[in-house]
Amino acid sequence: MSVEHASTRLIDAYARGDADIAADEVWALEAHLERCGTCRERLSAAVASEAPAVASLVGTVWSELEPQLGTAAAMPPRRRRTAARSAWMTPVMVPWVAGAACVVLIALLLEVAGFRAGFGEAPLVLLLAPLLPVCGVAASWSRGLDPAYELTASAPRAGLYLVLRRTAAVLAVVVPPLLVGGWATGVTAGQWLLPCLAFTSTALALGTVIGVSRACGALVAVWVVVVLAPTLATSRITFALQTDGLPAWGLVLALGVGVVAARRGAYSVLSTHR
Incomplete structure (x- = not known):
């Protein structure tokens, strides 16, 4: 395969x-340099010719740092495992995602206990399913919840690669x-x-335009107005949650995945992380 x-x-x-x-060029180049030794060697040669002062400074720092590398303590195994998990989930995500899972269990207990709360024949699990992953994705990209938000958003791999990992x-x-x-x-x-996956893919697709967190908030509001409110008003399962509506959800899922694939470069723009 050519590179x-x-x-x-x-x-x-x-x-x-x-x-x-x-x-976007800087981000793409830095991400490429992480995995391409040839371009790293080209960059090293370019620094020597285009920025000799920087090359001299790096050489001075390296000459003082190199003797200390052999005596430096290795990262503890626990820290290495934490670093590996951070590629999938940040510490601030854990309580929010765990809370979403607890909401499902609480809804199940209420369902088993016969507590309908005006939802009629619509199961609580069915009503909450599309909202929970969207809320988890919003928490994973929230500026207010993540103290390392700026660091994450400016990283070379803070594009679609990281978005999909956190969503997964x-x-x-x-x-x-x-x-x-x-x-x-x-x-x-x-x-x-199907509604769960369709809502998630739509949040990611819409996030390329208005930001992931804002897209998740907008979809939650749409679900409340279009599904939850009519269900409370009629105490019946709306068409969106009936089996006849599954083809429509499949189409929404396909469109969302298509938009994400077509606009994958947009995730390398800082506005996507709003």
Whole structure:
């Protein structure tokens, strides 16, 4: 498989520290440098020729740092495991995602106890299924909840790669309780799984335009107005949650995935992380 390397113009400009390089180009180059040794060697040579002062400074620092590397303590295994998990889920995500799973269990207990609260024949698990993963995704990209938000948003891999990893982590925690809740209440998997995945993919697709957190908030509001409010008013399952509506949810899921794939480069723009 052929590898497309960075252009000489971009590497030379990056070595000089030019301020007129587009932000998406800088992010793409830094992400490429992480996995391409050839371009790292080209960058090293470019620094020596384009920015000799920087090369001299790096050489001085390295000459003082190198003797200390052999005596430096290795990272403890626990820290290494924590660092590996951070690629999938940040510490601030854990209580929010765990809370979403607890909401499913509480809804199941209320369902078993016969507490309908005006929802009529609509199971609580079915009504909550699309909201929970969206809320988890919103928490994973919330500026107010994550103290390391700026650091995460400015990282070279803070694009679609990281978005999909965090979304997968949310789904991995939320889907199993929903599966148990659906089985216990007699709801078919398609009735809750398709809306769940469709809402999640739509949140990611809409996030390329208005930001992931704002997209999640907008979808929660739409669900409340379009589904929860009519269900409370009529005490009946709306068309959106009936088996006849599954093809429509499948279409929404396909459109969401298509938009995410087509606009995957938009996740490398800081506004996506709003």
